[in-house]
Amino acid sequence: MKVNGGKFKVRSICVGAGLISLLAVSLSVAIFFGSENLTFFEMTETQRAILYDVRIPRVLLGACVGASLALAGASLQALLRNPLAEPYLLGVSNGAALGTMLAFVFFESFEFSRPVLAIVGAALATFAVYQMARSRAGMNVERLILSGVIVTTFLSSIIILMTSLLDATKLRSFTFWLLGDLSQATKGGFYLSLIAVVVGGVILASQARALNLMMIGERDAFDFGVEIGKTRMIVFSVASGLVGISVAASGSVGFVGLIVPHLVRLAAGSDNRNVLPFSALFGASFVVIADTFARTVIAPRELPVGAITALIGCPLFIYLLKKN
Amino acid sequence: MIVIILITVVSCKNEIGNVDHSVAFREVTDDLNRTVKLPGKVTKAVSLAPNLTEIIFAVGGGGKLVGVTTFCNYPVAATKIQKIGDTLKPNIETIIALKPDVVFVSTASQLESFTETIEKQGIAVFVTNPSSLKGIYESAKKVGEVFGQETRSEKLIKDMNSRVGEVEKKTKNLEKIKTFVQIDKSLFTIGTESFLTDLIEKAGGISITRNVETAYPKISKEKALALNPDAIILSDSVDNDEPNPVFENSNAVRNKRVYKINADILSRPGPRIVNALEQIARSLHPEKFD
Secondary structure (H helix, E strand, O other), rough: OOOOOOHHHHHHHHHHHHHHHHHHHHHHHHHHHOOOOOOOOOOOHHHHHHHHHHHHHHHHHHHHHHHHHHHHHHHHHHHHOOOOOOOOOOOOOHHHHHHHHHHHHHHOOOOOHHHHHHHHHHHHHHHHHHHHHHOOOOHHHHHHHHHHHHHHHHOOOOOOOOHHHHHHHHHHHHHHHHHOOOOOOOOOHHHHHHHHHHHHHHHHOHHHHHHHHHHOOHHHHHHHOOOOOHHHHHHHHHHHHHHHHHHHHHHHOOHHHHHHHHHHHHHHHOOOOHHHHHHHHHHHHHHHHHHHHHHHHHOOOOHHHHHHHHHHHHHHHHHHHHHO | HHHHHHHHHHHHHHHHHHHHHHHOEEEEEEOOEEEEEEOOOOOOOEEEEEHHHHHHHHHHHHHEEEEEEOOOOOHHHOOOOOOEEEOOOOHHHHHHHOOOOEEOOOOOEEEEEEHHHHOOOOEEEOOOOOOOOHHHHHHHHHHHHHHOOOHHHHHHHHHHHHHHHHHHHHOOOOOOOEEEEEOOOOOEEEEEEEEEEEHHHOOOEOOOOOOOOOOOOOOOOOHHHHOOOOOEEEOOOOOOOOHHHHOOOOHHOOOOOOEEEHHHHHHHHOOOOOOOHHHHHHHHHHHHHO
16 A cells, blocks of 8 residues: 555645645634624623633634534544444444433533543443444444444433433533534533543544554554554544543534545545544534534524534435545 | 225225214314314313423313323323423324324424324314413313313413513612523523513613613623523423533622522413512512512
8 A cells, every 4th residue: 555655645645735735724713703793803801701701712613513523423433334324323422422321310410420431431432332232243334324223323312311201491501412412511511621632633543544444454454563463452442431531522413424534534534643633623623614614604593503514414325425 | 996996985084084073073273373263162182392381280171181291290190291302202093092172282293293193183273372471372272172161261361461460560760670580501502582681671670781782692601691681490300400610600699699480480471470580580580579
C-alpha cells in the first residue's frame, strides 16, 4: 500500500489545511450568529454573559461532539471493514442514550453519573453487537450490521418504554434530547468532551497503521505483526468512550460518524493516518454549522441539531451510495 | 339466504335498540360545532382530560362520571373513579365496556378514528377544549347543559367572574411586572397562544415571552438570558423546582422573586385557574393582597 507517495502527500496537506480553515470559519460564524444579536465591540453585561456563558461553550461542545462521533465512526469503519459501521447504526449511541436516561431517572443529583453510565451503555451495546456478530468463520460483516440493527431496535423499545413511564413535560424534553440537542451545553460538559476527544484521538491515531493493515485483511495484518485482538479492544473501548461522553452531553446526533469519514475518504484517500484526524476536523465543522442552523432558523425557538444533521446527512448518503 | 336473514335480524335489533333511546334524544353543540345527540338525561359519563373532570365536578356532574384518566387527581372524589388510561392513550375497550352516554374529549389528536369507533357503539363524543378564561366559562356552560345543571354552571361562572374582577380591580393601575413562566427546566415556557399569557396580564404582570409563537415554545438560553425577567413563576413539579441556571443573575433571582405555583393548578384550563390567577397576583403584588 503505497499511500505516501509525493502526490498523495501534497494532496493530504491541502485537504488538511482546507479542513483547518473550514473549522476556523465555522467556529467564527457560529460564535457571530445566534438568537440574540450581539454588538461585539461594546457589549453590555448581559451580552457578555450570553457570549461567554451560553454561546461559546455550546459552539465548542458542538465541535467536540462532532469530532468524537466522526472519530468513532471512522475507526469503527476501518476496524470492521464496513463503510456502514456507524455508532448510531450499530446501536452504540442508543446504548449510551439508555445509560444516560437511567442515570437521569435513578441518580439525578449526581451529574457525573450520566457520562459514566452512558459509556457503560455504549460499551455494553458494542460488546453485545460484537458477540452476536462473531461466528466460527470469524468476523462476518453482514452479521455485524444485522446485529447492530437488532441491538438498536431492542434498545429503542426500552427507551420508548421508559419515556412512556416518565411524565408529560419530562417526555417532551427527552424526545428533544434523544434527537440530539446541544441546548443543555455546560462548561463542564465541554471540558469533559474536550479531554475525551484529545485523549481518544491520540490513542486512535496510534492505531492508524494497524487499522490500515487490517483494512487489507485480518490475516495479512497478523502477518505484519499487528496484535489484532488488542487493536480491536482499543478501538471498541475508545469509540464507546467517545460516543458515551458525546451522547451524555447532547443526545444522539446521528449521521455524523457515517457521512463525515465517507467524504473525507473521497477527498483524501483511505489512509487512516489522514482519515482519522481529517474526520475529527470535518466532524467538528459539520456539527458546529448544523447547530448554527438549529439555533437561528426559528429563533428564539430552537430545533434539535440531530434533526439538521439527519436532514443534511441522509440525502447526501443516499446520493453517495447510488453514485458509487 | 341465511346470511341475509341474519343480517336483517341483526340490523332490526340495532334499530330497535336505537329507537328506544332516541325517544328522549336532544341535540347539543360542542366546541367544534359538531351536533352531538344525547339522551334526555345523562346518567353515565367519561372524561378524557383532567381539566374537563374538574369542570364536570364543579357544575355538579361528578356523580355521573364512571371513567376518568390517570391524570385526574382533583377533586379527591375523582381519584376513586375507574381509570381508562391517559388523555393521549385512552383505552377504547374499557370505555365501551363502561357504556357511558357521553365521552368528554379535549384533545384533537386521533379524534377522528376515536370518535368513529366510539360513536358506532352509540356513545356520544363531546369535544370541548377551553384555552382561555372565556373558553372555560363557555365550556362550563355547555357541560352544565349536558348534565342538566344549568343553575350550577351559571353560579360557577358568576363566582369565577367576580373573583377575576376582584383581582383585576386591584392590579389595574399597577406597574406591569416582567414575568417569565418556566414550564420546564429546559426552558419550555408560555407563548402567544397560551391562556397563561392573558392570565399573567390580568394578575398585573406581563409575560416576557408573549410574542413567541405557539402555546408552549422552548426558547434558547441566549434569549432567556437577554430577557432578564423581574419575576419568575415556576410550574411547580418534582423536576421543575428551581429556575434554569441561566437566570442566576437575572433581577428575579437576585431580588428573590421566584414563585412556585402547583403545576396542576397552573396548567389546567379549568375552574381552579382562578386560584392560579389569585396566587400569581398575590406573588407579583403582595402589597395589594394582605
